Amino acid sequence: MAPSAITPPHGVQQTSELTTAAVARKIAETAPELISNGVKTEMAPRPLDASKLKFTKTTSPMSVPQPGDPIIMTASQCTDHMITAVWKASTGWADPELRPYGNLSLAPTASVLHYATECFEGMKMYRGFDGKLRLFRPDANCKRMLVSSTRISLPAFDPAELEKLIKAMIAVDGPKWLPKPGTFLYLRPTMIGSGGALGVATPKEATLFVIATFMPPLDAPTGMRLLASTNGVRAWPGGFGYAKVGANYGPSLMANGEARARGYDQVLWLLNGTVTEAGASNFFVVWRSKEGKVQLVTAPLDGKIILDGVTRRSILQLARERLTSGQSGLESLEIVERNFTMDDLVDAAKDGRIIEAFAAGTAYFVCPVAAINYKDEDLDIPMARGNSGDYAHLVKSWLTNIMYGKEDHEWGVVVPEVEDK
Amino acid sequence: MAPSAITPPHGVQQTSELTTAAVARKIAETAPELISNGVKTEMAPRPLDASKLKFTKTTSPMSVPQPGDPIIMTASQCTDHMITAVWKASTGWADPELRPYGNLSLAPTASVLHYATECFEGMKMYRGFDGKLRLFRPDANCKRMLVSSTRISLPAFDPAELEKLIKAMIAVDGPKWLPKPGTFLYLRPTMIGSGGALGVATPKEATLFVIATFMPPLDAPTGMRLLASTNGVRAWPGGFGYAKVGANYGPSLMANGEARARGYDQVLWLLNGTVTEAGASNFFVVWRSKEGKVQLVTAPLDGKIILDGVTRRSILQLARERLTSGQSGLESLEIVERNFTMDDLVDAAKDGRIIEAFAAGTAYFVCPVAAINYKDEDLDIPMARGNSGDYAHLVKSWLTNIMYGKEDHEWGVVVPEVEDK
Numbered sequence: 001m002a003p004s005a006i007t008p009p010h011g012v013q014q015t016s017e018l019t020t021a022a023v024a025r026k027i028a029e030t031a032p033e034l035i036s037n038g039v040k041t042e043m044a045p046r047p048l049d050a051s052k053l054k055f056t057k058t059t060s061p062m063s064v065p066q067p068g069d070p071i072i073m074t075a076s077q078c079t080d081h082m083i084t085a086v087w088k089a090s091t092g093w094a095d096p097e098l099r100p101y102g103n104l105s106l107a108p109t110a111s112v113l114h115y116a117t118e119c120f121e122g123m124k125m126y127r128g129f130d131g132k133l134r135l136f137r138p139d140a141n142c143k144r145m146l147v148s149s150t151r152i153s154l155p156a157f158d159p160a161e162l163e164k165l166i167k168a169m170i171a172v173d174g175p176k177w178l179p180k181p182g183t184f185l186y187l188r189p190t191m192i193g194s195g196g197a198l199g200v201a202t203p204k205e206a207t208l209f210v211i212a213t214f215m216p217p218l219d220a221p222t223g224m225r226l227l228a229s230t231n232g233v234r235a236w237p238g239g240f241g242y243a244k245v246g247a248n249y250g251p252s253l254m255a256n257g258e259a260r261a262r263g264y265d266q267v268l269w270l271l272n273g274t275v276t277e278a279g280a281s282n283f284f285v286v287w288r289s290k291e292g293k294v295q296l297v298t299a300p301l302d303g304k305i306i307l308d309g310v311t312r313r314s315i316l317q318l319a320r321e322r323l324t325s326g327q328s329g330l331e332s333l334e335i336v337e338r339n340f341t342m343d344d345l346v347d348a349a350k351d352g353r354i355i356e357a358f359a360a361g362t363a364y365f366v367c368p369v370a371a372i373n374y375k376d377e378d379l380d381i382p383m384a385r386g387n388s389g390d391y392a393h394l395v396k397s398w399l400t401n402i403m404y405g406k407e408d409h410e411w412g413v414v415v416p417e418v419e420d421k
Numbered sequence: 422m423a424p425s426a427i428t429p430p431h432g433v434q435q436t437s438e439l440t441t442a443a444v445a446r447k448i449a450e451t452a453p454e455l456i457s458n459g460v461k462t463e464m465a466p467r468p469l470d471a472s473k474l475k476f477t478k479t480t481s482p483m484s485v486p487q488p489g490d491p492i493i494m495t496a497s498q499c500t501d502h503m504i505t506a507v508w509k510a511s512t513g514w515a516d517p518e519l520r521p522y523g524n525l526s527l528a529p530t531a532s533v534l535h536y537a538t539e540c541f542e543g544m545k546m547y548r549g550f551d552g553k554l555r556l557f558r559p560d561a562n563c564k565r566m567l568v569s570s571t572r573i574s575l576p577a578f579d580p581a582e583l584e585k586l587i588k589a590m591i592a593v594d595g596p597k598w599l600p601k602p603g604t605f606l607y608l609r610p611t612m613i614g615s616g617g618a619l620g621v622a623t624p625k626e627a628t629l630f631v632i633a634t635f636m637p638p639l640d641a642p643t644g645m646r647l648l649a650s651t652n653g654v655r656a657w658p659g660g661f662g663y664a665k666v667g668a669n670y671g672p673s674l675m676a677n678g679e680a681r682a683r684g685y686d687q688v689l690w691l692l693n694g695t696v697t698e699a700g701a702s703n704f705f706v707v708w709r710s711k712e713g714k715v716q717l718v719t720a721p722l723d724g725k726i727i728l729d730g731v732t733r734r735s736i737l738q739l740a741r742e743r744l745t746s747g748q749s750g751l752e753s754l755e756i757v758e759r760n761f762t763m764d765d766l767v768d769a770a771k772d773g774r775i776i777e778a779f780a781a782g783t784a785y786f787v788c789p790v791a792a793i794n795y796k797d798e799d800l801d802i803p804m805a806r807g808n809s810g811d812y813a814h815l816v817k818s819w820l821t822n823i824m825y826g827k828e829d830h831e832w833g834v835v836v837p838e839v840e841d842k
Contacts, residue, residue, distance in 0.1 A: 023675060114609070254574050
């Protein structure tokens with residue numbers, strides 16, 4: 001999360017960083033309501049307003065795939081409904097709609113098809129063991145969506161309104177599509193530059209939509225195998241690695257495919273030797289430092305290179321609360337957000353100081369790492385429990401308990417559902 | 422152009438650069454016909470085949486906007502027809518179609534909307550002063566489209582087939598939509614990941630389309646004013662700056678908008694101080710070196726940072742042929758493709774050694790640069806003819822003559838047209 005993105009810009013400052021200045025301008029122009037001490041004009045565009053949501057229920061409901069149905073593997077089976085909201089530069093946000101799931105009709109000149117004016121969020125909705133429907137820290141995803149949309153030249157909006165729209169949709173589709181305790185569906189809020197105009201320019205029209213889909217299991221039962229990229233680079237200082245924009249994903253697919261062809265699960269992305277992300281997840285290592293301290297280490301946010309993962313942030317917070325003073329039965333950890341290099345990992349591995357490593361994100365959740373290939377050599381990463389390290393196992397169980405309502409926690413947000421008539 | 426992209430991969434080598442290896446694999450798998458000495462299998466997917474083009478003419482022809490019609494400024498008015506061709510991983514390319522221009526219907530889960538699996542080309546069709554319809558070096562654009570599509574995980578194809586499809590479309594729409602000598606329309610071949618599937622994975626379906634549109638004039642009558650980006654970066658080593666993929670454009674829009682808000686036309690993109698591109702165009706400077714040589718200097722291709730512009734390449738070739746031995750009446754140039762820094766430009770400006778500068782690309786053509794702002798200081802760039810330097814003026818006139826048939830040249834490719842019945 002970059003809270004600075006919704007900090008009052010106090011007018012648009014002439015900072016030397018063009019994109020940062022432009023993001024402040026974007027928020028001032030497209031969502032002046034986010035600037036508490038800004039000057040609101042009479043001509044302010046209409047804000048995104050969930051209270052105006054129009055409901056059009058489907059008249060041809062789809063059938064819910066049963067476990068094992070091959071369509072689940074395609075990650076394309078969505079639920080009966082979707083949310084859409086259209087923004088125009090001239091008028092702001094139109095009333096959002098809940099409507100039957102269906103294709104989008106886009107002009108071949110639409111900005112998103114040419115210039116990657118697109119951003120998204122990855123979330124899950126969970127059916128708790130207590131029968132309740134929950135989201136996990138939806139406020140964090142909605143705030144990050146604002147960071148991403150303004151970075152990619154799409155309009156600003158109040159994240160709280162997006163959160164209300166997401167809840168409205170799953171309130172309708174939750175009862176039918178996610179009845180079974182202990183299961184989840186994947187949610188995908190997305191925004192695209194939908195106006196037709198071929199000039200390389202800020203989109204004058206955008207469409208926000210929210211869909212829910214079945215997602216195949218992304219576990220790596222024997223641990224994730226990573227292939228370090230020694231030449232290809234995912235993100236760069238002054239770029240956009242911190243934003244969840246399409247431009248971070250498409251360009252990484254070739255290297256990811258090559259990693260799979262060589263027998264690995266994901267690319268471990270390096271930047272000048274520094275470890276950044278694992279595939280599209282954050283990367284954590286637990287090691288014993290040369291000074292003998294047991295540390296949980298992950299890349300920092302301050303270079304704006306890596307995604308500010310909600311799972312990453314939650315793991316760091318839980319580890320700080322529960323793993324730093326021996327309460328867990330495991331050796332206490334020092335929690336460290338800092339840059340570290342692949343050479344640091346190799347040294348630690350050669351010294352036998354690596355305790356475990358894992359990738360963390362919404363899609364892969366907390367996924368133990370079994371091996372990292374670097375310069376044609378496999379580093380074996382210990383997994384104390386056979387298929388996971390102890391710390392990853394513990395953190396994963398805590399998060400699971402919050403998501404499915406076994407632990408009452410402010411991060412597990414219960415969503416009231418709509419009874420079908 | 423990176424001819425290496427269509428060089429036989431001799432099997433897929435285990436090179437350390439994952440993306441390069443993956444591109445070779447992609448070509449082997451999706452367009453084995455491009456590998457002259459590769460092993461063709463019985464199961465090879467169907468290649469893109471322009472000879473199979475199906476024609477479905479429009480039954481509701483649109484009216485052609487007249488000069489001054491405001492729709493021209495929107496860059497969204499297309500011609501009556503478009504080309505589409507759908508590729509599937511399982512079967513290869515279906516028969517391409519020429520069909521009435523209209524919206525695309527895409528699943529909300531389509532890869533292009535989330536992961537920027539998209540690439541395009543920018544070309545123009547010219548109505549010559551001799552009445553003939555021409556393209557400018559279409560083979561170069563079609564080959565670059567292959568470089569881009571494989572970089573972004575979309576399928577390979579024979580560039581010659583794409584060129585035939587483009588010609589087939591403009592043969593139909595040229596007579597009605599581009600009747601007036603000395604005018605042009607903009608052409609946009611595009612490929613998108615069109616299959617619906619939310620996993621971060623190589624698209625299993627893609628759609629190639631070609632549209633033609635009116636484009637407002639992009640001249641800067643008093644010269645282009647550039648604002649150097651001291652922090653933000655367009656592209657980086659190990660990235661994808663050389664490919665014409667959407668992911669290079671959307672992320673640049675915020676900085677470009679900020680430049681406009683500050684009274685400049687485009688961003689001059691730097692990478693660690695090195696000058697790379699001007700907006701979405703290549704950048705050239707003519708200066709007198711410290712040793713007294715008059716040089717035409719532009720950034721090199723070998724770092725894969727900048728786009729291999731067709732206009733850039735053409736200017737370099739014409740300059741080598743016509744400006745290196747005094748034939749033109751102007752002082753002879755030394756042609757230099759090398760890295761140079763913003764500090765080099767500042768030094769040259771302070772010494773009075775800059776002769777002129779210009780941006781070059783299909784959209785902006787050859788556009789003289791009047792000023793560059795760097796660290797809050799404007800460098801004035803000379804324009805010997807008032808609104809252009811001498812070299813830019815001469816090169817632009819040569820290119821114009823080739824495009825509009827005043828000079829018979831192999832780069833100006835005449836397209837036979839279809840008589841309307």
